Structure formats: structure tokens, C-alpha cells
């Protein structure tokens with residue numbers, strides 16, 4: 001089964017832990033791997049806005065600790081590792097920065113085409129309130145305001161119609177608020193492709209709220225960075 005099929009076919013929301021390569025000490029990875037190996041975590045995502053270590057090495061370290069799929073969630077083309085199982089090939093469709101809509105993709109297209117990496121085209125939609133997230137700043141784009149549900153839904157539909165295979169609703173890493181269940185449901189009801197949701201999940205209540213909308217995959221980063229046992233607390 002491909003990674004894409006695994007994301008698409010699960011009946012209930014699956015969980016991905018986002019590993020920021022700069023914060024991926026072996027000790028932290030070991031703590032996270034414990035939850036990967038007992039079936040609580042379905043995927044490990046690897047990526048960040050700014051990275052100062054080798055993503056390749058981080059992926060290799062993860063691979064030594066667990067067999068669950070490692071999916072690249074690259075903040076830039078510098079974060080590609082052919083040791084990963086798949087890569088989200090993200091187009092930042094909430095923004096109007098051509099480099100992040102198609103430019104960076106052109107630079108690495110030939111390399112990806114001849115690699116064995118499973119490449120999953122993903123419409124990345126950044127939703128944000130008053131606080132400017134690192135993603136918003138670095139990408140030089142504006143997030144869609146959370147109350148503009150019609151714009152969020154229309155953007156997701158446009159992504160599907162353009163042929164993208166996944167939609168990722170992103171509140172931003174460490175965001176004050178996660179994406180509300182009603183918005184997720186509205187988007188989900190308008191899509192036939194799988195939906196990933198992440199950003200700002202800080203406690204069990206936040207997690208259960210996102211889960212109630214049943215997206216295909218829920219991504220958690222910061223809360224697990226701060227406390228790997230968060231994973232045992234949310235169920």
C-alpha cells in the first residue's frame with residue numbers, strides 16, 4: 001500500500017507526529033518511537049521552516065528506531081531526504097507567492113522524478129488569526145482569516161480541481177488556536193480527496209475537537225516536542 005493510500009483509506013483519523021529536525025535529539029526520537037511502535041502514531045512527518053542540521057541524518061535516526069512511515073514535510077527544497085518513504089509536495093495555495101505555488105517545485109522536479117520517493121501533491125492552506133506564524137512570515141504570504149470559511153472551502157475545492165491529491169489545513173506550528181471542527185467539517189464535506197489538519201493542538205480537548213470532524217490525518221508537533229507523553233494523554 002502506498003503512503004497516500006494509507007492516508008486515504010483509514011476509517012478514523014490517523015495521527016502524525018511532526019519532528020522539527022533542529023529539535024530531534026536521539027533521546028527525543030526514542031521517546032516518540034515508543035508511541036510509534038505501540039500503534040498510537042501512524043506517521044512521522046519531518047520538516048520545519050528553518051533547518052540547521054541534516055534532514056537525511058534525522059530520517060536515518062528515525063528509521064533506526066521505528067518502522068512507521070517517515071513523510072517529508074519540507075519547509076524548503078533543502079529538506080529532501082531520499083531515505084524517507086514519501087514527501088508532501090506542497091503548493092501553498094492559500095498564498096500568492098509564485099515561488100511556493102510552483103517555483104520551488106520546478107527546481108527539484110527532475111530529481112524527484114528519478115527518485116524512489118513517493119511524491120504526494122498537496123494543497124497547503126494556511127489559516128491564521130492575529131498572530132503571524134513562522135510559516136506566514138517566511139513564506140511571505142497572508143494566511144486566510146479563520147472566519148472566512150467560504151474562502152477556505154473554495155481554496156480547498158480549487159486545489160482538488162487542479163488535481164492535487166491532498167489538502168492540508170494548517171493553523172501554523174505553535175498557533176494559539178487550532179482549526180475549529182466546523183471549518184474542518186465544511187472543508188471535508190466539499191472534498192473527495194483526503195484532508196490533513198494540523199497546528200495549535202495543545203491539549204486533549206483541542207485534539208478531541210479536531211478529531212470530532214474526522215479529518216484523515218491529524219498532525220501534532222509542538223505539544224509532543226514539549227512533552228512526548230502527550231501522546232498517552234490524548235486518548
Ligand code: 1GP
Pocket residue numbers: 018170171172173174175197198199200201219220221222223
Ligand atoms: C505545523 O501542523 C503542524 O506545521 C503542527 O503544528 O506544532 O502546533 O502542533 P503544532
